[in-house]
Amino acid sequence: MSKTLQAIRGMNDILPEQTPVWRYLENTFAQLLDGYGYKEIRLPILEFTELFARGIGEGTDVVDKEMYTFLDRNEESLTLRPEGTAGCVRAVLEHGLTGGGQVQKLWYAGPMFRYEKPQKGRYRQFHQIGVEVFNQPGPDIDAELIVLTWRLWKKLGLADSVTLQLNSLGSSEARATYRDALVAYLRERFDQLDEDSQRRLTTNPLRILDSKNAQTQSLLADAPTLHDYLDEESRAHFEGLKARLDAVGIRYEINQKLVRGLDYYGRTVFEWVTDKLGAQGTVCAGGRYDGLVSQFGGKPTPGVGFAMGVERLVLLLETLELVPAELNSPAHAYLCAFGEPAELAALALAERLRDALPGLRLLVNAGGGSFKSQFKKADKSGASYALILGDDELANRVVGCKPLRTDGEQQNIAWNALAEHLAACMQA
Numbered sequence: 001m002s003k004t005l006q007a008i009r010g011m012n013d014i015l016p017e018q019t020p021v022w023r024y025l026e027n028t029f030a031q032l033l034d035g036y037g038y039k040e041i042r043l044p045i046l047e048f049t050e051l052f053a054r055g056i057g058e059g060t061d062v063v064d065k066e067m068y069t070f071l072d073r074n075e076e077s078l079t080l081r082p083e084g085t086a087g088c089v090r091a092v093l094e095h096g097l098t099g100g101g102q103v104q105k106l107w108y109a110g111p112m113f114r115y116e117k118p119q120k121g122r123y124r125q126f127h128q129i130g131v132e133v134f135n136q137p138g139p140d141i142d143a144e145l146i147v148l149t150w151r152l153w154k155k156l157g158l159a160d161s162v163t164l165q166l167n168s169l170g171s172s173e174a175r176a177t178y179r180d181a182l183v184a185y186l187r188e189r190f191d192q193l194d195e196d197s198q199r200r201l202t203t204n205p206l207r208i209l210d211s212k213n214a215q216t217q218s219l220l221a222d223a224p225t226l227h228d229y230l231d232e233e234s235r236a237h238f239e240g241l242k243a244r245l246d247a248v249g250i251r252y253e254i255n256q257k258l259v260r261g262l263d264y265y266g267r268t269v270f271e272w273v274t275d276k277l278g279a280q281g282t283v284c285a286g287g288r289y290d291g292l293v294s295q296f297g298g299k300p301t302p303g304v305g306f307a308m309g310v311e312r313l314v315l316l317l318e319t320l321e322l323v324p325a326e327l328n329s330p331a332h333a334y335l336c337a338f339g340e341p342a343e344l345a346a347l348a349l350a351e352r353l354r355d356a357l358p359g360l361r362l363l364v365n366a367g368g369g370s371f372k373s374q375f376k377k378a379d380k381s382g383a384s385y386a387l388i389l390g391d392d393e394l395a396n397r398v399v400g401c402k403p404l405r406t407d408g409e410q411q412n413i414a415w416n417a418l419a420e421h422l423a424a425c426m427q428a
């Protein structure tokens with residue numbers, strides 16, 4: 001017997017009962033971004049592998065262990081995008097969108113792919129909504145990005161369930177000096193480090209700072225701190241950001257161990273974290289990457305952005321029971337018709353009703369059936385009203401309108417008065 005086909009581990013179907021909350025989240029955010037003047041960009045899911053290797057950085061977990069990479073029929077190495085920033089930078093450069101210092105405020109949404117160990121909130125195909133801004137070097141735009149995510153949390157009812165972690169990674173020179181100091185400190189304690197951190201000491205030492213290992217963390221308590229090495233400009237940038245967050249009343253926690261897993265960051269980095277989802281609690285993360293465009297061969301162009309994890313936000317809304325009830329509203333009416341002449345009239349009538357009432361959710365019976373079976377289907381659909389069209393109603397140009405959720409009597413309504421009648425019912 002052949003094996004039942006299954007989805008790939010860590011790649012989920014998003015079923016019809018789940019899609020309304022996805023759309024709610026996506027639409028709420030798209031509308032909010034529109035209000036701040038951000039424009040949508042749509043990017044390919046596949047890119048040349050080199051883009052990610054150069055952009056995200058060799059030595060990062062994403063590039064070294066997590067990419068879905070393969071050769072296409074032309075022997076070119078391609079990769080399913082593990083994140084959106086690198087592709088967005090590539091597109092902006094390719095189309096000259098940042099030429100002459102033009103400011104771009106962009107957003108994108110879609111699936112990303114990482115070969116990680118699947119668990120609650122962590123998948124191999126997951127979805128991000130990301131935002132990237134180019135040619136805005138100041139802390140004002142870093143603040144705007146954080147402010148607009150904060151507005152989203154308030155709209156979704158999540159403001160009390162997420163906290164903001166903030167850090168500055170300084171300039172690349174400051175980071176390099178700090179890295180040397182940290183490596184020197186940790187080398188003297190090499191044997192006490194966990195295995196992963198021992199490896200990272202040569203590949204990506206700053207990542208040791210966010211090690212989950214308790215012994216490594218206690219070693220780090222006396223290690224040199226990044227902020228002692230910050231350059232003046234980065235310090236001023238960070239102060240400017242904090243002043244703006246204070247001005248709008250956004251609370252934050254400065255976390256000097258927040259270094260992020262992608263190599264392109266410098267200066268501002270931030271994460272919105274919740275304690276309601278277990279281990280995978282970061283729902284939104286980002287930072288500044290002023291060196292990335294020039295790393296891809298463009299003129300030096302400041303960049304800053306973030307991405308939020310849609311699965312995690314959906315989980316959070318569900319966990320906190322914040323999914324608005326009206327997202328799963330049933331139909332207003334279910335139209336039953338008996339016999340072919342009535343079916344033909346019903347179809348034409350339904351289309352006229354849709355023309356007249358754009359918000360109408362109307363189900364038209366398909367597949368025929370007795371009065372009893374159609375009525376049962378109408379009831380099961382959850383619709384508020386059954387509309388009934390048989391030979392008698394057809395002859396009199398009326399439909400029977402029967403409330404299904406209240407005790408009201410069935411009434412005959414003339415076809416030409418039906419839209420008005422349903423409009424009143426829709427408002428009730």
Ligand code: HAM
Nearest residue numbers: 083085122123126282283284285286287305306307309
């Ligand atoms: P990231 O921190 O790798 O950053 O991912 C951003 C968010 O995507 C995470 O905070 C999390 O919510 C979600 N996420 C990441 N991996 C998974 C996964 N395996 N399963 C479910 N959700 C996940 C970036 O990707 C950067 N490109 C963000 C950015 C944009 N920085 C500047 N601009």
